[in-house]
Amino acid sequence: MPGRTLPTIPTAEVRAHNNEKSCYVTIGTRVYDVTDFLDGHPGGPEFILEYAGKDVEAILKDEISHTHSDSAYEILEESLVGFMATEPVINGAVKSSKPADIVPLPPSEAGVAELKGMSQNGKPLYAATGMSSEEDLSKETDPNKDYKEHKFLDLSKPLLMQVWNGGFSKDFYLEQVHRPRHYKGGDSAPLFGNFLEPLSKTPWWIVPSLWWPCVAYGTSVAFGGLQSAPALAGYWAFGLGFWTIIEYVLHRGLFHLDE
Secondary structure: OOOOOOEEEOOHHHHHOOOOOOOEEEEOOOOEEEEEHOOOOOOOOOHHOOOOOOOOOHHHHHOOOOOOOOOHHHHHHHHHEEOOOHHHHHHHHHHHOOHHHOOOOOOOHHHHHHHHEEOOOOOEEEOOOOOOOOHHOOOOOOOHHHHHHHHOOOOOOOHHHHHHHHOOOHHHHHHOOOOOOOOOOOOOOOOOOOHHHHHHOOOOOOOHHHHHHHHHHHHHHHHHHHOOHHHHHHHHHHHHHHHHHHHHHHHHHHHHOOO
């Protein structure tokens, strides 16, 4: 088995995660990061924040307050981020012949190396993309799982303002945009999320339908002024080449930020 990768978190650190920006709760020694679940909690975020940084085992089982179903515990297990080493637990681990069975240890070098060597369906799993083969490129992306894992963009919500307000670092942004994602909620992920949305979904023939009349009119006006087909062809060739160079320079210099 691979070495354990979930860390042992000091009690003081767990207690410090006690607000809406970073909210941890515990059940025994298990530590859960429920920050992303605050807004989705049926009772509202304030009921969770009341126990932020604290143990919630008793309140989850409290019949007077509200007995939670098995699904609540399943949600918690998905948010497990580590284990808390309380003093009684540490004392018990010290006296035990198998302390790692009581307090999970930080990943060892051997464990990390083993994890890096893990494969998917017998093929290497590449960390940069999360893919193991060309076939994985066609797999649909689960928006909720992807956002929870990478904290980048929620594909089920409008993307423009997420990018605008994201505050992502350059390295993180470039890492994420090079990770393949495949939207399964429709033709494409929402860009604006309002009345402008139809403008982001344009059939291929719309652009030439709008521009060819303009191009034809401009060509007609130019020919009327030049009165020369060779001159008109020369200007056409110059304009086409000049704009191609401008577009290439913009593309390479502006949009390829990682080079």
